[in-house]
Amino acid sequence: MKPIKKIRLSDSVINAIKKKVAENNFKPGDKFYSENELSKLLEVSRSSIREAIRILEATGYVTVRQGKGIFIADFDSQKFEPFVNWLKSNEQHILDHFEVRLIIEPKAAALAAEKADAEDIRKMEEALAQFDLFAERKDNTEIIKWDRKFHRWLAGSTKNSTLHVLMKSVTTSLPDGWISSLHTPGRIEKTTHEHRVILEAIKNRDKNSAEKAMARHLENALSDIRSHMGTLS
Amino acid sequence: MKPIKKIRLSDSVINAIKKKVAENNFKPGDKFYSENELSKLLEVSRSSIREAIRILEATGYVTVRQGKGIFIADFDSQKFEPFVNWLKSNEQHILDHFEVRLIIEPKAAALAAEKADAEDIRKMEEALAQFDLFAERKDNTEIIKWDRKFHRWLAGSTKNSTLHVLMKSVTTSLPDGWISSLHTPGRIEKTTHEHRVILEAIKNRDKNSAEKAMARHLENALSDIRSHMGTLS
DNA sequence: CGAAAACACTTGTCTGACAAGTAGACAAGT
DNA sequence: ACTTGTCTACTTGTCAGACAAGTGTTTTCG
Known part of the structure; x- marks a missing residue:
């Protein structure tokens, strides 16, 4: 009937982030853009960026450390x-x-x-x-x-x-x-x-x-x- | 000596929410507290509440619908x-x-x-x-x-x-x-x-x-x- | 009576501010 | 030469308040 579904901004941000990771060839362990950089790059508020990051963190896509930044998750070597x-x-x-x-x-x-x-x-x-x-x-x-x-x-x-x-x-x-x-x-x-x-x-x-x-x-x-x-x- | 790990507020909120669900016997499909109610109950800002909710949503614990509220997930949607x-x-x-x-x-x-x-x-x-x-x-x-x-x-x-x-x-x-x-x-x-x-x-x-x-x-x-x-x- | 408008409540998004952790530069002291 | 402390800049963490956008109920008016 209607394939229209309301998309949440943080969900779009997630896709945009994954795209950036692929395009710019970020590898596991690399430091990613900071929240403020992402906010400017994607032209959305820091709140939405943060909600997206929380989701990516919960699904094991990135790890976040206060004061240091956002890092592409390293599946193995980090855990060992x-x-x-x-x-x-x-x-x-x-x-x-x-x-x-x-x-x-x-x-x-x-x-x-x-x-x-x-x-x-x-x-x-x-x-x-x-x-x-x-x-x-x-x-x-x-x-x-x-x-x-x-x-x-x-x-x-x-x-x-x-x-x-x-x-x-x-x-x-x-x-x-x-x-x-x-x-x-x-x-x-x-x-x-x-x-x-x-x-x-x-x-x-x-x-x-x-x-x-x-x-x-x-x-x-x-x-x-x-x-x-x-x-x- | 070692277990000095900084806990993020949104993580504490997650535990608090689960505790509330268990204590007040919320069942799948039930409407949960609103973000503002949670903010008052737990005495944290709405931002932190929302980040916690995003995580719980990503792990399939709750579903969120704009204008309606937060609902304890029923298990069909939880899985897929x-x-x-x-x-x-x-x-x-x-x-x-x-x-x-x-x-x-x-x-x-x-x-x-x-x-x-x-x-x-x-x-x-x-x-x-x-x-x-x-x-x-x-x-x-x-x-x-x-x-x-x-x-x-x-x-x-x-x-x-x-x-x-x-x-x-x-x-x-x-x-x-x-x-x-x-x-x-x-x-x-x-x-x-x-x-x-x-x-x-x-x-x-x-x-x-x-x-x-x-x-x-x-x-x-x-x-x-x-x-x-x-x-x- | 019935439909439209107003209202109340929800989540979604934005802004600006400050706290707290981190890292590097640089100077002072030994 | 080397440690030590401070300063600064940048990072994430948290907060408060505002308004937009859905949803449902109530009120108002034709």
């Missing part, structure tokens, strides 16, 4: 911040950390086997090559760096951004126990081989093998860490 | 209008989110079955009871809150602090008021039952059943969301 802080200040819970990785990473490897593209595989190959290079030179700092990159790129190739951010969080803090485990005889060589097996399974799109290879890799690392910790206590 | 838009614009994030939870939570449930003590089980029982209570009252915000608590306490009862903190981050990674699954028709009733199955498995120390029950729970939620999304494309 407390988790990262906790990891850093609780490195003694290394066994707990590993238990969590044992839950997540094998499944991540399976997903990677499903979805990794040529570029992902190229990056993982590079990480492995660098790892081997510095393994020969016994440069532990670089070794750890490229080990981390391998695990992160694997997570990235799942094409699941939440999982990627999560894995980045888990791998940011590599406790002493992890580092010292590299000193156990043969661990580096074993890691080289285990990584290779994982990547080959991914390249073959073999989900099951990838999952199992990753599980084995972590279990082996864990048991080396355990025995290494045992020698200290 | 605002929610589907949000679903559409965040589809990928939601799918990613559930994929991650499907990796973590079944294993967490299995661990919980192994290690939960009497106190853990008491807490989870309480969460289920509160969930049911607010399910009857159709208070989505409270329902979501207790759903979250159930999942968190389950994670806590694994006695793995890393896993616990991780689950806290994951369950907050969706904005307040939008745990998507619960807005799909019939999901709340199904959730009540599925939670019960999970908890019973944990009480029986049945790892396998707990793991499978949790996986089923998440899969059902996800598939309800999927079919709900399908209805609008």
Whole structure:
């Protein structure tokens, strides 16, 4: 009959804001226009702007902090911040950390086997090559760096951004126990081989093998860490 | 030491309004206080009242019609209008989110079955009871809150602090008021039952059943969301 | 009696003002 | 050189008051 419906100004403002975000290429985490700027830009009062912002905030589109401004919401990395802080200040819970990785990473490897593209595989190959290079030179700092990159790129190739951010969080803090485990005889060589097996399974799109290879890799690392910790206590 | 968080007045107003609704036994469809009445009752300016109302409207708690007033939402309108838009614009994030939870939570449930003590089980029982209570009252915000608590306490009862903190981050990674699954028709009733199955498995120390029950729970939620999304494309 | 006008009440929008939190510049003091 | 405090400018948070625009009831008048 009559498709006319009265539109509230704040609703129009919402659409205008989303349009601005798309046009000007605002990304998650970016600072957005201030309320006064928006008021001038869209030629509506600050009240209506604020009501629109409240709605966008309630639906998780933006976050607002007094004195600072309006920010495009960052779905993942912002929310995992407390988790990262906790990891850093609780490195003694290394066994707990590993238990969590044992839950997540094998499944991540399976997903990677499903979805990794040529570029992902190229990056993982590079990480492995660098790892081997510095393994020969016994440069532990670089070794750890490229080990981390391998695990992160694997997570990235799942094409699941939440999982990627999560894995980045888990791998940011590599406790002493992890580092010292590299000193156990043969661990580096074993890691080289285990990584290779994982990547080959991914390249073959073999989900099951990838999952199992990753599980084995972590279990082996864990048991080396355990025995290494045992020698200290 | 830490919980110094600045509370916005409109957020307090939201709680006050919900309290009034419960105390004075407002039912769906009822006309609520007018903005001016609320302003006098709660002793805050009309601006703050309006911002609170916008949020309650966006989360489907009330509907507002110019010239007539504010009405407690009836649940048909509560489910569809605002929610589907949000679903559409965040589809990928939601799918990613559930994929991650499907990796973590079944294993967490299995661990919980192994290690939960009497106190853990008491807490989870309480969460289920509160969930049911607010399910009857159709208070989505409270329902979501207790759903979250159930999942968190389950994670806590694994006695793995890393896993616990991780689950806290994951369950907050969706904005307040939008745990998507619960807005799909019939999901709340199904959730009540599925939670019960999970908890019973944990009480029986049945790892396998707990793991499978949790996986089923998440899969059902996800598939309800999927079919709900399908209805609008 | 019946229709139009007046009125009361609602939400919608605008304006201007001040409080409160934040960040950067800059100068004073050690 | 470095900390410390102040000042300033900009941000969001809150308030008060006004008028516009829908809606429903009551009154008035033809």
